[in-house]
Amino acid sequence: MDKSQFLDELRLEVGLVPDYAGTIQEFYKGVIQALGKNTIEGFSAGIYIVTDYVFCLIEQVGKGLFMEREKFGSGELSKCAIRGETTIVQYHDTNSIMAPFYDGHHLIGIINIYIPVHRYDISEEDMIFFHEVSRFIEAQQKNKYKMD
Template sequence: MRKADLLDELRAEIGVVSDRLNGSVSVKGLYRFVAKILYEKVSAYRYAGVYLTSGYQFREYCGAGFCSLMPVVPFGEGLLSMAAARGGVVREQTGNRVEIFVPFYRGHHLIGQLVVVGEPVHSVDEEDIALFCEIASLFETKVEECNP
């Protein structure tokens, strides 16, 4: 299957689940579904997860695969904080591994970040990052709809 087709299939499956958010499936259920499907469907994604803000730290809410990040990361430390400070995507390459951090917000309030770790590094490109940004935007929309 071509990569573009696979990413379109992921968009469709995630869209179907997000459309069912009417109280029976929570936004947090959407987070879990996204992490699971990204990890299961794309072999280059060694980890997919969502870190949510809690107090003055990021906490791993859900994840699939292996990630070297700690489950709790204090604000001001690491790439999660860098992405939050920049207000946009951070892509960090270490050897043959790439880590992508995509923050999502409710208004100006940081809710959390989608984190994806890919390997080999060349397997995660701008198409993937565009998908991750779309997913973060979907999270923002659903948080707003479910918490008016």
């Protein structure tokens, strides 16, 4: 399967999540589960939500380098939040893609994906895909799940 077809299948899986997720927490979990479905070996996905001065991991698939909590200002999640855009960080043998999502100008969370360097080449197409996923989350929060 080529990359375009693979990403299209992931788009479909993520797009179906609101059909069965009744709450925002179920929606977040469903998005991560959809991203984790049928992916490459060594791939992992997680979602962090902003709470009082920390990012809290609320769902993950796979065994990434996820920290359960990360204080604001102390790591790569904070750098991604400051940049306000989909970001790649390369570790020794793993790439991390982080895509923030917002409610207006307020950061709500960050999707964090770990991909083995030797198993998958990240391209502009991947960056666009993760940007689309974060915008999809924002739209669903605003329209279906109504953030307070």
